[in-house]
Amino acid sequence: MSPSLPRWLWGIGLAALALRLWISIALPISGDEAFFYWWGVYPAWGYSDHPPMVGWLIAAMRYLLGDTTWAIRLPVVLLPTAMGAML
Structure with missing residues (x-):
């Protein structure tokens, strides 16, 4: 079994997720x-x-x-967060 992560580390991860969600709402799409x-x-x-996955994710959202x-922008916010949690 792997040791569990400290609560403060989970807090930092959730704060980073909240910040990325806020930025995805606050800024307009460009470039x-x-x-x-x-x-x-x-x-x-x-x-x-380019391969098709990015377009498919955006179409699904x-x-x-x-x-x-x-x-x-939701896939770009959630997928890296999920990958980081899995590591």
Whole structure:
């Protein structure tokens, strides 16, 4: 069995998640995010310069949560947090 993490470390992780969620709501979409957004609007099996997973995730979030800034950015906030928790 692995030792459990201290509570303060969980607190830092949750605070970082809350900050990333707040930033995803507060700031407008710009630059590369606009490019990724269009992948979600027109999902395909792949594009000449990128694989399809980013577009599929954005399309799924748009379908489930609507066409909002925070819904489009939600995979980018939650997936790294989940990967960090698994490590």
